[in-house]
Amino acid sequence: MIYADNAATTKMSRTAIDAMLPFMEETWGNPSSLYEAGQKAAEALSKARERIAACIGADAKEIYFTSGGSESDNWAIISAAQNGKKKGKTHIISSAFEHHAVLHTLKKLEKEGFEIELLDVHQNGMVYPEQVEQALREDTCLVTLMYANNEIGSVLPVGEIGALCKKKNIVFHTDAVQAAGRLPIDVKEQNIDLLSLSAHKFHGPKGTGVLYARRGIPLVNWLEGGAQERGKRAGTENVPAIMGMAAALEESCKAMQKDNELLLDLRLRLMEGLSKIPHSALNGDEISRLPGNVHFCFEGIEGESLLLLLDEKGICASSGSACTSGSLDPSHVLLSIGRPHEIAHGSLRLSLSAQNTREEVEQILEIVPKTVEYLRNMSPLWRDKINGKQPFIL
Numbered sequence: 001m002i003y004a005d006n007a008a009t010t011k012m013s014r015t016a017i018d019a020m021l022p023f024m025e026e027t028w029g030n031p032s033s034l035y036e037a038g039q040k041a042a043e044a045l046s047k048a049r050e051r052i053a054a055c056i057g058a059d060a061k062e063i064y065f066t067s068g069g070s071e072s073d074n075w076a077i078i079s080a081a082q083n084g085k086k087k088g089k090t091h092i093i094s095s096a097f098e099h100h101a102v103l104h105t106l107k108k109l110e111k112e113g114f115e116i117e118l119l120d121v122h123q124n125g126m127v128y129p130e131q132v133e134q135a136l137r138e139d140t141c142l143v144t145l146m147y148a149n150n151e152i153g154s155v156l157p158v159g160e161i162g163a164l165c166k167k168k169n170i171v172f173h174t175d176a177v178q179a180a181g182r183l184p185i186d187v188k189e190q191n192i193d194l195l196s197l198s199a200h201k202f203h204g205p206k207g208t209g210v211l212y213a214r215r216g217i218p219l220v221n222w223l224e225g226g227a228q229e230r231g232k233r234a235g236t237e238n239v240p241a242i243m244g245m246a247a248a249l250e251e252s253c254k255a256m257q258k259d260n261e262l263l264l265d266l267r268l269r270l271m272e273g274l275s276k277i278p279h280s281a282l283n284g285d286e287i288s289r290l291p292g293n294v295h296f297c298f299e300g301i302e303g304e305s306l307l308l309l310l311d312e313k314g315i316c317a318s319s320g321s322a323c324t325s326g327s328l329d330p331s332h333v334l335l336s337i338g339r340p341h342e343i344a345h346g347s348l349r350l351s352l353s354a355q356n357t358r359e360e361v362e363q364i365l366e367i368v369p370k371t372v373e374y375l376r377n378m379s380p381l382w383r384d385k386i387n388g389k390q391p392f393i394l
């Protein structure tokens with residue numbers, strides 16, 4: 001099997017698994033218990049908080065454990081909105097290609113009376129600081145923009161955006177779920193106030209993540225009950241998962257530079273190879289993109305049919321669209337960069353990790369063009385295009 005869907009989830013690393021086992025087999029006490037078995041777990045938890053903080057340039061006191069990226073996004077945005085409302089500030093800036101955990105939370109806030117302004121995404125998949133600067137207002141309480149897009153891989157200049165927000169004293173949240181372990185993060189240097197992470201995107205376990213909240217940015221009480229997470233999110237901590245997350249983040253940050261050298265090489269080869277397919281187009285910026293992300297539209301095919309055939313050949317990929325979640329609407333990300341519906345339906349996302357090899361990339365380049373051609377040959381619409389009865393779009 002060739003696994004090329006690392007934007008959806010990643011395989012757990014051996015290091016992460018090994019870091020978890022002792023907290024299931026031996027040190028399984030409740031960190032809130034006062035006897036030694038509990039206190040050992042509490043100590044490990046507290047160390048994990050420090051280790052995770054160190055990876056992103058934060059203090060341990062600024063790290064809150066959550067169930068993953070979606071929860072962190074919800075908690076961060078709702079907290080910033082409530083803080084703003086108290087001061088009469090109800091304008092929120094975001095973009096059209098955010099993850100649904102952000103967009104749906106903003107929709108909810110809109111119904112409660114907040115004014116949501118979604119910045120346009122440029123054709124190349126970028127949102128620029130100048131757009132943010134122009135949109136900032138006296139009553140803006142939050143700017144939430146993702147560090148790296150999960151579909152087309154665009155990497156936004158979050159440091160510059162953070163600096164703009166800081167100058168105007170406006171809270172800046174970034175969904176860094178795709179960036180963590182793949183791109184450098186320094187919340188101080190990049191002026192990030194709130195940041196979301198998810199362990200399963202950097203070879204850690206599923207169902208665990210982090211919300212970083214800069215000191216002085218109050219979070220709303222999220223879950224009532226015990227005193228965990230400084231009394232803001234009750235519930236016994238998932239100690240094994242958190243230990244796996246800390247180990248996975250350290251490991252991927254340490255290997256980042258070396259891994260990215262390989263990934264940039266594989267990405268270039270894939271982009272060159274796939275762009276040879278006629279009537280195709282790369283989505284997202286060629287340079288400012290995640291090292292392992294390759295995303296194409298192929299005219300005249302359905303992304304879902306392509307995925308099924310690739311699956312038969314042992315390639316796990318994604319269309320990067322909402323179709324995979326049971327809806328037939330084309331991806332909001334592809335629509336945001338101006339792809340027409342017909343083109344947006346024929347998309348393919350390949351997201352690599354450092355575990356992928358050159359041989360696998362060559363195999364992908366052997367199989368994908370043939371499969372696209374096969375699907376096109378079966379399509380009446382494609383025949384019309386070839387015969388000049390319908391125009392080509394790409």
Ligand SMILES: *Cc1c(COP(=O)(O)O)cnc(C)c1O
Pocket residue numbers: 007008067068069070071073099101146148149150175177178198199200201207208209
């Ligand atoms: C995966 C992902 C999320 C959701 O994270 P979960 O831990 O699966 O809830 C949020 N944002 C982005 C950009 C993602 O890629």
